[in-house]
Amino acid sequence: MPKVLISDKMDPKAAQIFRERGVEVDEITGKTPDELKAIIGEYDGLAIRSSTKVTKDILDHATNLKVVGRAGIGVDNVDIPAASSRGVVVMNTPFGNSITTAEHAIALMFALARQLPEADASTQAGKWEKNRFMGVELTAKTLGLIGAGNIGSIVADRARGLKMKVVAFDPFLTPERAVEMGVEKVTLDELLARADFITLHTPLTDQTRNILSAEAIAKTKKGVRIINCARGGLIDEAALKAALDSGQVGGAALDVFVEEPAKASPLFGTPGFISTPHLGASTTEAQVNVAIQVAEQMADYLVSGGVTNALNVPSLSAEEAPKLKPYMALAEKLGSLVGQLTTGAIGRISIHTEGAAAELNPKPITSAVLAGFLRNQTDTVNMVNAPFLAKDRGMEVREVRTEREGDYHTLLRVSVKTADGERSVAGTLFGDQAPRLVELFGIKVEADLAGDMLYVVNDDAPGFIGRLGTLLGQAGVNIGTFHLGRRQAGGEAVLLLSVDEPVSADLLAQVKALPGVRTAMGLAF
Numbered sequence: 001m002p003k004v005l006i007s008d009k010m011d012p013k014a015a016q017i018f019r020e021r022g023v024e025v026d027e028i029t030g031k032t033p034d035e036l037k038a039i040i041g042e043y044d045g046l047a048i049r050s051s052t053k054v055t056k057d058i059l060d061h062a063t064n065l066k067v068v069g070r071a072g073i074g075v076d077n078v079d080i081p082a083a084s085s086r087g088v089v090v091m092n093t094p095f096g097n098s099i100t101t102a103e104h105a106i107a108l109m110f111a112l113a114r115q116l117p118e119a120d121a122s123t124q125a126g127k128w129e130k131n132r133f134m135g136v137e138l139t140a141k142t143l144g145l146i147g148a149g150n151i152g153s154i155v156a157d158r159a160r161g162l163k164m165k166v167v168a169f170d171p172f173l174t175p176e177r178a179v180e181m182g183v184e185k186v187t188l189d190e191l192l193a194r195a196d197f198i199t200l201h202t203p204l205t206d207q208t209r210n211i212l213s214a215e216a217i218a219k220t221k222k223g224v225r226i227i228n229c230a231r232g233g234l235i236d237e238a239a240l241k242a243a244l245d246s247g248q249v250g251g252a253a254l255d256v257f258v259e260e261p262a263k264a265s266p267l268f269g270t271p272g273f274i275s276t277p278h279l280g281a282s283t284t285e286a287q288v289n290v291a292i293q294v295a296e297q298m299a300d301y302l303v304s305g306g307v308t309n310a311l312n313v314p315s316l317s318a319e320e321a322p323k324l325k326p327y328m329a330l331a332e333k334l335g336s337l338v339g340q341l342t343t344g345a346i347g348r349i350s351i352h353t354e355g356a357a358a359e360l361n362p363k364p365i366t367s368a369v370l371a372g373f374l375r376n377q378t379d380t381v382n383m384v385n386a387p388f389l390a391k392d393r394g395m396e397v398r399e400v401r402t403e404r405e406g407d408y409h410t411l412l413r414v415s416v417k418t419a420d421g422e423r424s425v426a427g428t429l430f431g432d433q434a435p436r437l438v439e440l441f442g443i444k445v446e447a448d449l450a451g452d453m454l455y456v457v458n459d460d461a462p463g464f465i466g467r468l469g470t471l472l473g474q475a476g477v478n479i480g481t482f483h484l485g486r487r488q489a490g491g492e493a494v495l496l497l498s499v500d501e502p503v504s505a506d507l508l509a510q511v512k513a514l515p516g517v518r519t520a521m522g523l524a525f
């Protein structure tokens with residue numbers, strides 16, 4: 001039974017779903033990195049929010065880990081390249097807390113417009129400073145949206161409901177989508193010049209870090225109010241402090257900080273500054289949503305191989321998974337066969353699906369071929385890291401689909417381009433389930449690729465099979481299955497034998513010494 005650790009505070013629905021889906025679950029929160037390292041080796045899955053930092057060091061100790069699930073959107077607390085290279089799937093829940101976070105941005109916009117936190121503190125201090133707290137209306141004001149994705153578009157919708165004009169800067173926003181959202185797509189400079197309120201909804205990337213820098217803030221309307229419910233680091237905090245002090249910025253509300261937890265900041269206590277401790281996603285509804293989603297996604301993956309919302313591997317629905325499973329087994333075997341039979345650098349690998357296979361999602365099939373192929377070179381490869389490893393090794397990966405059926409109702413062909421030219425193997429599924437090799441380097445040969453095998457290429461001549469059988473028998477090697485193919489009578493022939501134990505180097509040398517043998521090698525599947 002797969003075992004999952006929930007290492008951050010999460011709605012109890014997550015643990016309940018894991019148990020219902022046949023996944024054992026421990027909830028252990030608040031561990032230090034060293035404490036987590038000591039226990040992580042026991043788990044197949046790790047469910048987190050933002051507190052647990054899934055570093056390379058943690059992943060190096062996570063010897064059984066198959067999946068990290070983030071109950072939320074941002075995955076900046078997960079070292080995704082390190083997870084990919086260890087073959088760990090990283091998934092998030094991209095929509096579960098979007099409405100809640102958008103509402104938090106709107107709440108902070110109202111709080112800034114009417115100075116609610118200061119007014120509250122002053123009133124409760126018995127001051128009744130009615131004249132101190134003059135606010136501004138939102139109606140007819142311009143809201144500048146930086147980032148118009150899931151959360152940004154909900155904020156835009158709510159702001160339009162408040163009768164605000166919304167201008168958006170997002171290089172990836174299409175004109176059609178801008179029209180659909182009812183926003184005006186503008187450049188960053190135009191937004192800075194026109195907005196009365198600015199709200200940020202982008203991820204933190206090299207392009208967005210300090211997108212509100214001192215220089216950008218200097219281009220804003222005097223008295224602009226700024227909200228950040230996305231990620232710390234999008235605003236230069238020192239520049240913001242200076243702009244609040246000078247009055248260039250009339251108010252700022254931050255839910256997120258460069259350093260979190262933000263226990264001290266020059267911004268704290270600055271008039272017009274409001275802060276919340278990364279509460280954007282903190283509503284009962286959002287936490288239930290993300291807990292349910294993350295548990296369902298992780299359980300799907302651990303129990304049936306379904307992949308949803310993964311950031312480092314193609315999606316595969318739980319319905320698709322059983323259909324693809326036999327193809328992935330076939331793909332891995334064909335990849336492994338080609339990997340074992342080819343030597344030297346591979347410039348290109350092509351994965352060709354034909355007939356029924358061409359109707360399937362090709363990505364998981366490709367990953368399985370690459371995993372099988374590369375297993376010969378490294379034993380840390382799996383479906384997740386195989387495409388990355390192939391890229392690292394400079395392999396070009398091609399996918400070709402032919403919907404029309406050929407000799408077989410469904411066929412998968414793997415071809416590699418080596419210094420000696422293009423070589424390919426092909427396989428099918430018998431009864432839509434059982435993987436079967438049907439062609440090896442242009443020779444028709446039917447074989448089940450399983451266990452230890454002996455591969456022999458020889459001159460097709462009478463008596464050869466008898467001599468080989470005698471040799472194996474004398475060496476005490478039992479033959480399980482025997483598959484034979486030839487290019488033409490008297491030409492090159494191929495033998496694939498399944499044997500009950502690996503063929504020793506000594507026996508292999510004797511096979512190679514038999515008259516007519518061109519090559520021989522032991523294979524393992």
Ligand SMILES: NC(=O)c1ccc[n+]([C@@H]2O[C@H](COP(=O)([O-])OP(=O)(O)OC[C@H]3O[C@@H](n4cnc5c(N)ncnc54)[C@H](O)[C@@H]3O)[C@@H](O)[C@H]2O)c1
Nearest residue numbers: 074147148149150151170172201202203207229230280281
């Ligand atoms: N405060 C919280 O608790 C909380 C909760 C949820 C999400 N978030 C954060 O909110 C942010 C937005 O989340 P989302 O779900 O809307 O993400 P999203 O991916 O749907 O949208 C992000 C948008 O940013 C745009 N973008 C990317 N680079 C840009 C650039 N250089 N300039 C302008 N726009 C750019 C993208 O095109 C996209 O439209 C993320 O950083 C997420 O981690 C915070």
Ligand SMILES: O=C(O)CC[C@@H](O)C(=O)O
Nearest residue numbers: 049050072073074097281
């Ligand atoms: O889990 C949280 O409380 C914050 C989540 C938020 O930052 C996110 O990116 O989804």
